[in-house]
Every structure is written in C-alpha cells, then in structure tokens.
Amino acid sequence: xxxxxQTPKHLVMGMTNKKSLKCEQHMGHRAMYWYKQKAKKPPxxxxxxxxxxxxxxxxxxxxxxxECPNSSLLNxxxxxxxxxxxALYLCASSQVGxxxxxxxxxGTRLSxx
Amino acid sequence: TQLxxxxxxxxxxxxxxxxTVYCNSSSVFSSLQWYRQEPGEGPVLLVTVVTGGEVKxxxxxxxxxxxxxxxxxxxxxxAQPGDTGLYLCAVALNNAGNMLTFGGGTRLxxxx
Numbered sequence: 001x002x003x004x005x006q007t008p009k010h011l012v013m014g015m016t017n018k019k020s021l022k023c024e025q026h027m028g029h030r031a032m033y034w035y036k037q038k039a040k041k042p043p044x045x046x047x048x049x050x051x052x053x054x055x056x057x058x059x060x061x062x063x064x065x066x067e068c069p070n071s072s073l074l075n076x077x078x079x080x081x082x083x084x085x086x087a088l089y090l091c092a093s094s095q096v097g098x099x100x101x102x103x104x105x106x107g108t109r110l111s112x113x
Numbered sequence: 114t115q116l117x118x119x120x121x122x123x124x125x126x127x128x129x130x131x132x133t134v135y136c137n138s139s140s141v142f143s144s145l146q147w148y149r150q151e152p153g154e155g156p157v158l159l160v161t162v163v164t165g166g167e168v169k170x171x172x173x174x175x176x177x178x179x180x181x182x183x184x185x186x187x188x189x190x191x192a193q194p195g196d197t198g199l200y201l202c203a204v205a206l207n208n209a210g211n212m213l214t215f216g217g218g219t220r221l222x223x224x225x
Binding site for chain 2: 004031033040041042043044045048050055056090092094096097098099100101102103104105106107
C-alpha cells in the first residue's frame, strides 16, 4: 500500500464542471508535488510546494489551481478543463533537500468529456 | 529532444532472460534516480546513484552510474514476470533537487 493517498481514483467530468483532486500523506514530508502523466509517457511536473508554499509552477494553465491547506494535504482544483487534460494525475511527497526520494500516490485517472 | 534518452523503449522477454536498460544524456548530473511504475500504480523509487562509476545492487537488479555522471544503466538478471513495468530514470533540474524530469521510460514485459 502506498503511503501517499489520492482520491478519487477515477474522475469523469464535463468541461464546465468544477472538481478537486485530493492528496494526503502522513510521513512528515514538507515537500509535495503534482505531476501529469499521459498514456505511455513519463510523468511531467506541474507544481511543487515546499513548507506549504508554492515554489514551482511549470507554466501550468490557470484552469489547474493547486492548494496546500496544511503539511499533510495537497489539493488540485479543476475548472473548465479541456479534453486534452485527460490524464493520470500523480501526487508525490518528499523531505525537503537535495534530490530526496519522492513517494508517489497511485494517481487519479481523469477523463474530460 | 529529451534531456534523458532511455533505450530500448519497449522490451518483451521470456522469464529467466537477462536484460539491460540504458539512460543517456549529454549533461552531467549530481545524482540520478531509477523508478519502476507498475500498471495502475504510481512510480516507486528503486535507487539513487550519486558517485561516478558507482554500482548498486538490489537483489537481481544492478544499477550503474557512468564515470562522467552523464548516463546510467539498469541490468536485470534472470527476469521474472514480477519485473514487468515501466522503468524510468530521473534527474533533478535545480539545485534544490525537487524539479524532477524523467526519461521517456522503458516498458518491460516478462512472459512466464
């Protein structure tokens, strides 16, 4: 079982819907991440939070809005998504510091109709 | 062009065979990580290599970091169906070490 828990596991939404993806970890990690993974491709970094503050935004469209309410939780708010946003969204966490191993959740598989 | 080029992209072998997967770049890295991702799951870290020429073993898996720290290889001895998955190498793009970029991956299938 993964120590990073993501909910929901699957999500189907229309382009006008608003939904949120959730991620939780209790390993005491102070860095948390969102990645996007298209089919048969590697994960691509979207956002990095360090000590609950957004430190990296990899030029992600504003229809994706991250939030880190506390050191254990990471959300990704979705609004007005496009069909090309359909993908597996992975959350990860790590200790803060050089090249720490990242612990990934099993992802939310998102389909945009 | 990707920063990390992995080869082969796909590999289908019989149980018991040996294989090597490569991760190459023209850039020098302070460290490199290998992950395995099984279907329906997130990537799981296998190893981090730090020193040029370093060799690390994890049961039947042997990881090597190139002397110049530009490339790495993963050798699997006597592959088993449980080794099936996507093998990803990754490096950090920034000094903080938290901007991971992945290679394109090698998709391995081991048939019983």
